[in-house]
Amino acid sequence: MSSRTFAPLLAAILLLAEPARAQLTIEIIGGGAIQIPIAVLPFAGESVLPQSITEIIEQDLSRSGRFRAIFVGGVSPPPTEIAQVSFPEWKSRLADAIVIGQAQRLPDGKLEVRFRLLDVLKQSQIGGIAFTLTAAQTRLTAHKIADFIYEKMTGERGVFSTRIAYIVKQGTRHELRVADADGQNAQSILISPEPIMSPAWAPDGARMAYVSFQNKKPILFVQNLTASKQPAPVANYRGSNSAPAWSPDGKQLAAVLTKDGTSQIYLMSPDGTNLRRLTFSQAIDTEPFFTPDGQSIYFTSDRGGSPQIYRMPASGGEPVRMTFEGDYNVSPRVSPDGKNLAYISRVSGRFQLMAMDLESKQVQTLTDGQRDESPSFAPNGRIILYATDVDNRGVLAAVSSDGRFRQRLGIQAADVREPSWGPFLSN
Structure with a gap:
């Protein structure tokens, strides 16, 4: 069993941000077709933790749509070693895998959490890790354990320990928030009486670009999430400065400026220097997004004649049209593996989330909403987060990339918009 402690980045983000007053709540409204049956047994000694790590792990796995929780009632005391596990019993309960673990307080006051992931059929250990942590890192530890389980059982990286950003509007109050991928641990990064738009995570997870109307016009900022000082504008030209998008290496920002007339796409350094225009049309060019290899936008x-999605070299050049079905296709987002394109299309007056296979060009409708907008891929490409309307209120929703699993995230009495899913964090 390996042992880990935590890198300082996320802790720094949490120290500098203001706790949000209301958390996102998640409602599952559809299940995946194939789910792995798994039993997460109560961790021995977890009463030393501020919250149940067992419960967080089980909720993470269930919300992914890839796992089905097996009832674990009647297990006492909870096992902590393989020799204490009755594999025939768990086979009879139809579990493919079980998770056992324990928590304890160390002499120096820190906490230790150990867990093992076990294969029921083979009656063997798949893997395990021991974490040293503080009480404040309980949720993060649970998410990392869920990530480990997800990867071992599916072959794909889990995203439970990643973060999401979104905009909340309550009355005249606008907030840019970041939260855990499950909507908990929300922190306010920016609070303003003026609108905030277009949050975009940098690939390092330590910076965020966004647009603020704090001076009564759209201005582009880049906020260092590990620094307490207010950011300086990186684009404050005449007219509008909007729609920031990071290059995969984090060394460049694409943005939309109207300083020369119509909305056109420009490239710049993250501090606003080295500005270069990429598009030269009389039309409106907007919503840039880099491909994962950084070669195209x-x-x-x-x-x-109508809003459609195009692709061009990241250095500029002749664009190629990508969408042809319908007269309104916007908000392109490329999956982390570069194989799929998510976007919003107007279909019979409804704005719905679509996915295009970039090799075959086949298109799939993923949602059936009225006003879906702002898609954002999870860093493993498995889930797409987006905004939609429910009962005339903005909420966030998520759908698996195959359209089979859906969930909804909302805050009571608030509009939630413009989600942006952050990158994988370093261990």
Whole structure:
């Protein structure tokens, strides 16, 4: 069993941000087709923790749509070693895997959490880790354990320990918040009486670009999430400065400026220097998004008479049209593996989330909402987060990339918009 402690980045983010007053709540409204049956047994000694680590792990796995929780009632005392596990019993309960673990307080006051992931059929250990942590890192530890389980059982990286950003509007109050991927541990990064738009995580997870109307016009900022000082504008030209998008290496920002007339796409350094124009049309070019290899940029343009999605070299050049079905296709987002394109399409007056296979060009409708917007892929590409309307209120929703699993995230009495899913964090 390996042992881990935590890198300082996330702790720094939490120290500098203000706790949000209301958390996102998650409602599962559809299940995946194939689910792995798993039993997460109560961790021995977890009463030393501020909250149940067992419960968080089980909720993470269940919300992924890839796992089905097996009832664990009647297990006392909870096992902590393989020799204490009755594998025939768990086979009879139809579990493919079980998780056992324990928590204890160390002499120096810190906490230790150990767990093992076991294969029921083979009656053997798949893997395990021992974490040293503080009480404040309980949720993060649970998410990392869920990530480990998810990867071992599916072959894909889990995203439970990642963060999401979104905009909340309550009355005249606008907030840019970040939260755990499950909507908990929300922190306010920026509070303003003026609108905030377009949050975009840098690939390092330590910076965020966004647009603020704090001076009564859209201005582009880059906030260092590990620094307490207020950011300086990186684009404050005449007219509008909007729609920031990071290059995969974090060394460049694409943005939309109207300083020369119509909305056009520009490239700049994250501090606003080295500005270079990429598009030269009389149309509206907007919503740039880099491909994972950094070689191309997808964007929305009405140069053909209606809003459609185009692709061009990241260095500039002749665009290629990508969407042809319908007269309104916007908000392109490329999956982390570069194989799929998510976007919003107007279908019979409804704005719905679509996915295009970039090799075959086949298109799949993923949602059936009325006003879906702002798609954002999870860093493993398995889930797409987006905003939608429910009962005339903005909420966040998520759908698996195959459209089979859905969930909804909302805050009571508030509009929640413009989600952005952050990158994987370093261990």
